[in-house]
Amino acid sequence: MPGTVQSVERAAAILHVVAAARGALGVTDIAEAVGLAKTTTHGLLRTLLHVGFVEQDRETGRYTVGSGLRRLGTPLDVNEVRSRASNWADALAARSGHTVRLATLAGEEEVVVVHHVFRPDDSAQELEVGVTLPARTTGLGKVLLAHAPDPRTARNGHGGRAAELAEVRARGWAAERGEHEPGRGCIAAPVRGPGGPVVAALGVSGPVTSLFDGRGAPRGLLLGMVTDAAAAVSRELGYGGA
């Protein structure tokens, strides 16, 4: 069989063994079953863990098939994403003092708000869950367009926009400074699911003047809170083998 990649074959063999087992398996069992050295098997398992194709029990260290494999090709349920994100979104709102929203892509031009935590000042606010927003002019939208599963979505558009989305991808966050609503802005970061695809965008919104400094750069403390919270939700969803 010319042109096969050995490590992919080995990884596939491991997945067959893990998937066929009745319970969780230890590294030694798996190495024996596929006929590989324990260290080789361990290395392959770490990679499979990272992409979410296997899961490891924290206490026993044994492996089972991961949710990334079980759900291959089917998007994460948005209600599941909200449920897992809720504690982190609350903490982000409490610490930042700003409105927090979580959104997913709806087509190529719009995003839909799937979770909304009020600005913690007890003023009258309306729950925006289910509201659609334009993708191109919002921070949440830019994050989702930049990481769209169909790469044509990200490339679609003219020079300036494609460059901005490439930058969002490279630096790991997006900014909105009054493009959607005058004087209002947003700092948003990607939330990743098992194996790495971006499944949602998490962001804080508020007056441009309180989110960004005089030169238009996001305030450092705030940016850190947003990217930390997005990373925490990603871990919660199983990204990075957690």
Added chain:
Amino acid sequence: MPDRYVLAVDQGTTSTRSLVFDRGGRMVAVRQREHRQHFPRPGWVEHDPMEIWANTRWTADEVLADVGAAGSVVALGIANQRETTVVWDRATGRPVLRALVWQDTRTAELVAELCARPDAELVRERSGMAIAGYFSGPRLRWILEHVPRARERAERGELLFGTMETWLIWNLTGGPEGGRHVTDVTNASRTLLMDVRTCRWDPELLAFFGIPAAMLPEIRPSVGMLGTATALARPLPITGALGDQQAALFGQACFAPGEAKCTYGTGSFLLQNTGTELVRTRSGSISTVAYQLAGEPVRYALEGSVAVAGALVQWLRDGLGLIATAPEVETLARTVEDNGGCYVVPAFSGLLAPHWRGEARGLVAGLTSYVGKGHLARAVLEATGWQTRDVVRAMAADSGLSLPALRVDGGMTTNNLLMQFIADVLDTPVVRPMVGETVSLGAAYAAGLAVGVWSDVEALRRNWHRAAQWTPSAEAARALAAEYPRWERAVQLSIAWGAP
């Protein structure tokens, strides 16, 4: 000066957690340990008190180490699973048997006997609650009847009784070497042994249940000095204790009469503050102690407990396999516009408030070939909403207090379809606070209030922030009011079905 923090121990049904909160009511650190559930016979549920004590000590010491020098932890508060009953040897600190957990139904026969006695009305009259296996008094009686020599040893003062907070405080303050044997008034009110007006053990109730006074802890206010936790790596004053649902009421800052919270977990627990007035209940809610600050009068609450809320969604997932995870119930429910005429009454082991019909059994009503899994998912969520309406209606009839808004917490509050349904079916705004950990926050508030971390309950109220609000739609509220009799009929059918 470092920030002043408060440690809360949340001793729950499945795990023990230690959490540290700052003055803003924000969680700083958390440690958790689960304990084993023992099911020695059908209907019996037990926990090992020694395991729970070890977990409490471990999580508390670890979380104190996590906080380190970041802040100064100045007090400890405890919130505990209610009605779980422990009896132990004062000299050795060993329990005479495992704790009988609140879900345990072994006292059913005993309760039926007690209810049949001509003087049974005394219990409701004095304790504020009708005799039910849900409370700890009958469990204590069962232990005294079934453990050899337990009654004579208890009479000699060799055995001690406690709910979980009493057991933990006794161990934290020295155990066999001078441990303080105290309970808080909210936990004591769940035994059926306390006079709910005077908040003292009642000699006639003790005689009714056959409980020796020598084994009972001293009843103390929920907020105030209870002892010093010398068993921890760093000694801390224990200055707050509350049953978990009362702790959630406190954590939700429901300090004014009429203010209410509902926790949506496995079951749902609605408590409404009724102030210093004890409400006589006739409609199926329970009058219970909400909390007491040292030196102040007791505050009361009405309570409506529903056994099955989130547990019904788990049944949809594990029993029927219609969904892979609990939150997916909303996705499935949103595939249809309405319940398609379908109603689910989740009376898996009878119905608690406001019906109190142990014989009722669950049913799915209104099936036609039109009803699909989406309708079933909707009916499952609506069951929790309808049950909340049942409870709120009973409370309104008992207290005459209106419900300005319902404060909610618990895992099901991320379900927007359910929260909107509850707002519509109650025709009342439903609000969720920023800190979802209301049980442990309530314990921290109680402890911190006693040592001056917060000046008064108004300071706690200012920590409460709205994270979300679901506003009722007048049109939906009207439609649901018209639909409510169908739900009531389904409930009656479930009671009739279970009748012998």
